Amino acid sequence: MYPKSLQNLIDAFKSLPGVGAKTAERYALCILDQSVEDVEDFASSLLKVKNNIKTCSICGNITEGNICDICANENRKKEYICVVQHPKDIFAIEKTGYSGYYHVLNGAISTTKGILPDDINIKSLYERLEGIREVIIATNPTLDGETTALYLSKTLKERNVEVTRLAHGLPMGANLDYADELTLIKAMEGRIKQ
Amino acid sequence: MYPKSLQNLIDAFKSLPGVGAKTAERYALCILDQSVEDVEDFASSLLKVKNNIKTCSICGNITEGNICDICANENRKKEYICVVQHPKDIFAIEKTGYSGYYHVLNGAISTTKGILPDDINIKSLYERLEGIREVIIATNPTLDGETTALYLSKTLKERNVEVTRLAHGLPMGANLDYADELTLIKAMEGRIKQ
Numbered sequence: 001m002y003p004k005s006l007q008n009l010i011d012a013f014k015s016l017p018g019v020g021a022k023t024a025e026r027y028a029l030c031i032l033d034q035s036v037e038d039v040e041d042f043a044s045s046l047l048k049v050k051n052n053i054k055t056c057s058i059c060g061n062i063t064e065g066n067i068c069d070i071c072a073n074e075n076r077k078k079e080y081i082c083v084v085q086h087p088k089d090i091f092a093i094e095k096t097g098y099s100g101y102y103h104v105l106n107g108a109i110s111t112t113k114g115i116l117p118d119d120i121n122i123k124s125l126y127e128r129l130e131g132i133r134e135v136i137i138a139t140n141p142t143l144d145g146e147t148t149a150l151y152l153s154k155t156l157k158e159r160n161v162e163v164t165r166l167a168h169g170l171p172m173g174a175n176l177d178y179a180d181e182l183t184l185i186k187a188m189e190g191r192i193k194q
Numbered sequence: 195m196y197p198k199s200l201q202n203l204i205d206a207f208k209s210l211p212g213v214g215a216k217t218a219e220r221y222a223l224c225i226l227d228q229s230v231e232d233v234e235d236f237a238s239s240l241l242k243v244k245n246n247i248k249t250c251s252i253c254g255n256i257t258e259g260n261i262c263d264i265c266a267n268e269n270r271k272k273e274y275i276c277v278v279q280h281p282k283d284i285f286a287i288e289k290t291g292y293s294g295y296y297h298v299l300n301g302a303i304s305t306t307k308g309i310l311p312d313d314i315n316i317k318s319l320y321e322r323l324e325g326i327r328e329v330i331i332a333t334n335p336t337l338d339g340e341t342t343a344l345y346l347s348k349t350l351k352e353r354n355v356e357v358t359r360l361a362h363g364l365p366m367g368a369n370l371d372y373a374d375e376l377t378l379i380k381a382m383e384g385r386i387k388q
Contacts, residue, residue, distance in 0.1 A: 134255075
């Protein structure tokens with residue numbers, strides 16, 4: 001129905017997460033109304049992201065240089081490494097006030113998808129353990145995240161590092177009767193003496 | 195927080211309708227995971243849309259050539275022109291089985307925004323009236339759409355063409371008590387003898 005170049009753009013938008021035919025159509029028609037300069041900026045920012053963004057050679061975070069801003073910052077607490085699955089998790093952890101360093105796995109061990117420990121950024125973590133007092137595992141509380149956490153916990157303990165994990169339990173502000181069974185079990189297991 | 199080129203892409207996504215900071219972030223991180231070829235295709239389709247898409251010299255619809263597919267199709271009913279505000283409205287009308295031609299205003303007369311009849315694609319409609327039996331006005335049932343419809347209806351009648359408008363009334367499948375007052379008034383005014 002649409003001219004070919006417009007249809008191609010609609011298809012490109014459809015590749016984004018959560019974007020269906022109607023939304024993609026709306027985005028593409030909005031692009032038609034934007035100025036040539038804005039669209040050229042959009043196109044060049046797409047290409048620049050793909051060309052300029054690399055993974056930090058130390059921690060695996062996204063960066064434009066060789067080393068990310070966090071690894072380059074000498075004022076953070078050197079004894080702590082927080083292990084996360086994705087770069088965006090860093091921005092969430094940063095909000096808690098944590099001021100140590102990070103290690104980004106860029107994935108998780110998955111038995112169903114056949115992702116093995118060697119397929120993700122784990123090996124370089126072992127090489128960073130000198131002088132580290134605590135490794136905080138902050139993988140997602142999903143099946144793959146849990147598998148990864150168990151594997152990391154076991155292999156890190158063998159290397160004589162203290163390993164901790166983020167607490168699991170009731171989210172703040174939630175009602176007890178809305179919590180799922182697994183969350184409640186975790187909250188009960190992790191109960192704290194007052 | 196994010197590297198500059200990633201932040202630029204997030205800002206570009208934010209210019210799309212209904213896309214906030216979180217969604218833009220999600221789109222940009224998804225682009226990071228796409229292959230170089232896919233991202234290059236995306237960027238080039240953005241530029242192509244801006245460079246290749248023009249308005250049809252007859253009806254004002256979007257097209258890659260000089261004349262759109264509908265105007266170029268000789269097998270449609272020549273005596274009918276349906277006037278719509280935007281190219282995407284054509285795709286909606288096409289679904290009704292209408293097989294005449296179209297005229298796209300690319301806007302609507304607006305007293306609040308200061309858009310006058312000369313600012314939208316009306317003049318070329320008057321030049322298309324030879325041999326036309328009926329002009330169907332299908333502007334949106336909004337203030338601006340109604341203003342445009344009134345203006346068109348008046349000026350077209352002066353040129354001795356039959357003018358009709360899409361019926362307004364209760365949408366199919368809706369409950370009477372959910373219909374707003376204006377819709378009910380229109381439905382009452384337009385009641386049909388059984």
